[in-house]
Amino acid sequence: MDEPVDSKTVDPSSVDRFPKQKAFNLGDVVTDAAKILTEEERTKLEEQNKRLVTPFQALKLEQEARKHWDLFYKRNENRFFKDRHWTTREFSELLAGEDPTAAASSSPLAKSDNVEKISVEKKLLEIGCGVGNLIFPLIEDGHRDYFIYACDLSPRAVELVRKHNLYDERYMKAFACDITTEEVFQTLPEASLDIVTLIFVLSAIHPEKFQSTVANIFRLLKPGGVVLFRDYGLYDMAQLRFKPGHKIAENFYMRQDGTRSYYFAEEEVSKLFCQTGFTVMVNSYIHRRTVNPKENIDVPRIFVQGKFRKSERT
Numbered sequence: 001m002d003e004p005v006d007s008k009t010v011d012p013s014s015v016d017r018f019p020k021q022k023a024f025n026l027g028d029v030v031t032d033a034a035k036i037l038t039e040e041e042r043t044k045l046e047e048q049n050k051r052l053v054t055p056f057q058a059l060k061l062e063q064e065a066r067k068h069w070d071l072f073y074k075r076n077e078n079r080f081f082k083d084r085h086w087t088t089r090e091f092s093e094l095l096a097g098e099d100p101t102a103a104a105s106s107s108p109l110a111k112s113d114n115v116e117k118i119s120v121e122k123k124l125l126e127i128g129c130g131v132g133n134l135i136f137p138l139i140e141d142g143h144r145d146y147f148i149y150a151c152d153l154s155p156r157a158v159e160l161v162r163k164h165n166l167y168d169e170r171y172m173k174a175f176a177c178d179i180t181t182e183e184v185f186q187t188l189p190e191a192s193l194d195i196v197t198l199i200f201v202l203s204a205i206h207p208e209k210f211q212s213t214v215a216n217i218f219r220l221l222k223p224g225g226v227v228l229f230r231d232y233g234l235y236d237m238a239q240l241r242f243k244p245g246h247k248i249a250e251n252f253y254m255r256q257d258g259t260r261s262y263y264f265a266e267e268e269v270s271k272l273f274c275q276t277g278f279t280v281m282v283n284s285y286i287h288r289r290t291v292n293p294k295e296n297i298d299v300p301r302i303f304v305q306g307k308f309r310k311s312e313r314t
């Protein structure tokens with residue numbers, strides 16, 4: 001359930017820079033404006049600077065990133081992230097080429113029987129797939145518009161994807177890879193993909209590797225291909241909650257379990273993709289209030305969500 005965000009918490013004077021997606025939930029504020037911090041929040045952010053992660057510790061976290069994500073999936077298996085059923089609503093590109101007659105059947109099983117008839121010429125890569133919370137809801141909902149590649153740094157997460165009862169190599173392939181390196185090209189050729197999804201993944205990568213990651217994605221996409229992006233936004237409540245001893249660098253933090261998270265400014269994301277050669281289709285903050293009275297949850301979240309296209313003429 002989502003409730004209106006207090007409009008006083010976003011800066012109204014900020015100018016629009018890029019087209020924005022529409023608001024999909026009642027009360028979403030879709031904006032170029034960063035959250036305005038209260039005095040108390042500003043103090044909290046300043047306190048984080050009192051004790052920073054040491055350079056030695058920061059280097060170790062970077063070298064052991066795979067280990068930390070692998071342990072995360074050992075502990076949590078598929079219980080941590082929720083299935084992402086919102087993706088086809090907010091990223092309609094995931095439905096491109098859908099055969100409307102195929103939608104007549106609502107049973108995932110009936111659709112999987114039909115799999116041979118489905119065109120898999122189009123290819124999608126889900127980067128940082130975790131245990132498949134984006135790809136399996138697509139399959140469950142009968143969306144088979146793409147052959148799905150899914151990769152993750154954690155071999156354990158990839159193993160969990162492969163063991164899922166909807167995993168079927170006729171229309172998907174999961175593999176372990178570090179997207180910041182050239183490893184991905186051992187599985188996928190350059191200019192082979194129509195869509196890349198990057199959902200809460202870039203934030204887990206060291207900021208010094210953002211550029212090489214986005215450059216790899218650019219190389220992987222066909223001309224005209226699109227990146228669908230969502231990640232944590234600047235001053236999201238999770239950023240404000242970090243205590244001293246967790247900050248690694250500006251807007252980059254270590255969680256208790258050794259995994260890391262970056263909080264993005266909207267402009268920064270646009271700039272990153274533009275510098276690499278993408279055009280911004282839409283990009284904005286989404287300020288969303290997530291309320292669940294049953295679980296006693298009422299939290300204002302901030303995401304950056306965008307779509308970036310590789311030019312047809314590259």
Ligand SMILES: C[S@@+](CC[C@H](N)C(=O)[O-])C[C@H]1O[C@@H](n2cnc3c(N)ncnc32)[C@H](O)[C@@H]1O
Nearest residue numbers: 069081128130133152153154178179199200204
């Ligand atoms: C916050 S989780 C998000 C998982 C999934 N995308 C979701 O939204 O449920 C971040 C994921 O990125 C993966 N990851 C982190 N660094 C990566 C890298 N360099 N290459 C590929 N995947 C990476 C992690 O293993 C983890 O599964």
